[in-house]
Amino acid sequence: MGTGEMAESGNPASKGAAELGKNAEKSKGFTNPAFQMMGIRRIKLPSRNWTIFGCVVCALVGGVLYDKQKQKQQRAKYMACVSAGGEERYDASRVPRKVRIYAAPPPNDYLSETMKYFRRFVKPLLNASGIDFELVTEDRQGRIRSIVAEEIRKLRRQKLGLPDKAPEEAATEKSKKEEKDREEKEKESKKSLMNINPSFGMAMSGIGGQENTNGETVDSESEKLDEDGHPIKAVKDLYAPGDVLGLMKFLKDSPEIKVRSDDEIEGSARDAGGIICIGRGAYKEYINGVHEGLLGPVYEPENVKAAKAKVIEERREAEKPDSELSEKQRKRRDKQREIQEKEDREKPALPYILPDQYKESDIARELGIGSNPRDEKGQYYFFLEPILVLRLYTVSGFTKLPERIRRFYTKRRQQVDYGDRVNGLVEKKYRQFSTGDVDWEAAEEGDWPGPWVKRGREKKSEWCREFKVDSRVAELLAVYEKKPIDLDSVAVPAKKTPDKWGRKPWV
Template identity: 35%
Template sequence: MSEGPEKPDQSTKPKAEASGKPATPPKKGWSNPALRAMGIPRISLPSRNWMIFWTALAGITGGIAYDKYQQKQIRKKYMQQVEQMSQEIYTADRVPRRLTVFIAPPPNDFLQESLKHFRRYVKPVLNAAAIDFTVFTEERQGDIRTEVAGKIRQLRKERLEAKRIEEERLKQEAYDKSWKKFFTESVPKTVKGLVSKEEEPEVFVSRQDLYSSTDLLGLYKVIEPIKCERDDSKDVVLAGGVLCIGRGTYKEYLTGVHEGLLGPLDAPPPPPPEPKQLDEVLGENKEKSESETPLAVPAADSPAVEKPEGASVPTLDSVTSPEGDATKTDKPEEKSEADDIDDFGSNIEKSKLPPVPKPYISPSEYAQASLAPELNMDEIVRNDKNVPVLFEQPIGVFTVPKLSGVLNIPTKIYRYYTKRYLAEDVAQQTLEAVYGHSRPYDKMDRFLAAEEELDWPKKWIERGKKKNSEWVQELEVDPRVIQRMRVFSKSEKNEGGEQSDAPNKQ
């Protein structure tokens, strides 16, 4: 007999078949014999949960990478526009233009935030154009105002001193040519010299008055002295420039300019203390008399004293020593110091720094004050290097967006993913400052970067109003001051989308 086909073993049937459930279909995928020979398993799509995870991760990281890439491209574009300015050759007798940059930290934050904003968006364009700049930072409110006002007051004092010296020189020249000197000094001196010949005392003169180091080396005997000429002195419109990083910085700068031009040269005397009311004086005397009255403690041998109902006898626990009173009085002061939060998030030891001087003039006194009588305001005011002074140079204001708070997290996320738009705006403003495109100051320009105040913490604003902070007050300007100022602004070419040309150098 021939053997038939072997029957399949019933024990090898899948458990799913035995239980009556349908078998799980094999996972879809793709494979290749060559890959299987190399030990690579079947290639298949990940599960639904893994797909969600990788999609979310790719979206988050891709958005950040794309935004940073666009920022880099924007910086590269504007740096290429001003690159030709850095290739210009400067001889030994030519000094490049210089900008002044004022930087202050955002409210309730650190100075590093504003410096990061400057280094990331403004500084690359300035470096690409080979523009020189000086940076002034502050850690406390009022430092920038004090610095600007102090420079202007110093200029006024120098001009006043120069005017006094010139008047004395003219008086001396007139006296030397007068007959009064001839009869009172020249004639007696001549007669005295004829009668008695006395040796004149030896007069010592400083070496610096006789010659300089260049005269000693004989350098300028062969080569003519180099007379440096600054680019800032050629054209008033293209002279220097002031960049204010932040709305608060701009407020302090303008307030400092008004204080320097309209305020007095010396600090006003402190106001007299307000007279105390009669009730306050009587209350202080009563407290003082009560504190000086000693509390008697009855001895053990003394007879008991009857006390009226409702009266209490002080015990030793209730009687405190002077040290205890001092510690109790010091506690509220420590609490008040703890409650007094700093204007900025800096960790500097402010006790070691001198206090910020108060303004020499308030905005309400601008109209009655005279405009710097020591300076000639009929023409452009220049310093000893023939460069227009600080308040004669154009201004540029840059917004520093900084949000805080849990409720603002969605807005912060959106801004984090769209920093390329901020980079575009700041680079465009910097480009106008590099090219020197400016226009006359308008009264509405006092609201420049005012949108930044919407991001300031409300608690910080309330605390600033209690402290009478300069940042939270409304910015007041005087027409006599702002009519001399200019503002960096977009030109018609740049607004039309065309590339702006660099100003012609004289």
């Protein structure tokens, strides 16, 4: 037998092995003849890379879904624990307890980020407990401090019998308002009133005077007349809502209903209302505002007026004189001045007193805090109500990305922290303010961006400067304590079904 014959005899075996290998490759995966006829490919196991990718995606998505499901269960349990007040019935003469909430945005972020915490962790519990709330949101640093201080100064002026504005300031504002009204009337008088009776148009535009039915001339600026000489009055001056609705016919003989709030009925200011500060920055501004209102002057001091005047003077000096400007340029400059004045009004007012001046100032005695700490409406002074501070868990910056991811997947722990603190507010668990409360939620400052803090210290920002509390003011303050709830012992409330009209119950 030659070598050629031996090669030919070996070919069948090699061909059979090759065919078996091809058949083995083709037989990978499962297929159904019906699927095969429809053109559907074989069902195969994914490759190693696709398996890794799928596991990672499922783990990430599963972590988010698990966290959201736990948040939903925890929220339902907290709402069930505080729902006793929400189920209480109120008559027409009673108003529920009301808390005040101050919210400020995190550094280098927007106010919407703070509102997410409020809507997700705070609002559901307050609604379930039947507690009303007033939300004060400001996106400019210093606005909360300015609002709180001005409200306290207003209370002091009422007790002293003083006007809201200083005499010289009120006279200046009055002259500005009169000048503005005069300009608006001149603009209206220049407009042509189409399809309107001329005499009526003159009365509406405030031009000249008119004769009434008795032949007497009446100044149209003081009293506008129609074409028959009768005075034109607004509908609100002619009718009251009760007259239009016909309610007075049924209610004229009924006794007047005196509405009283639960905060007014309480025997102590500690049991009335409450203050919630969302964020360390809002807490600092609130405390600074209380100090400014109680220890500062009633009206704007001269140093603040001088600082404002200096800024305006420097701005005017930077402008070109009128002799170098054309008519068009002057109009553009006046418009820019109006825009700048509007921005200045929107800016927070400068502090009337600084922390270094606290010891030199006397606390407001005209409020009668020791004897009768109530305003003219019978409500307790809001600054005597206990305070609750809620931390913002917002983190920014590339170096803090791992911590940001961890907090994103553990929001259920944030909800437990918020829920326990809000539960303490609902149950009125409070204590006296102490010196250690100055550093309340100071850990939040570690989450603030470093460059932002550096700029704030250079500009002497309220959030970044030293935080001081006067001992006299500290004696008037109180804080809410955390009241934990054992969520494992609380059953998940049953899901409420819609009524026969298909209306879903409020949650």
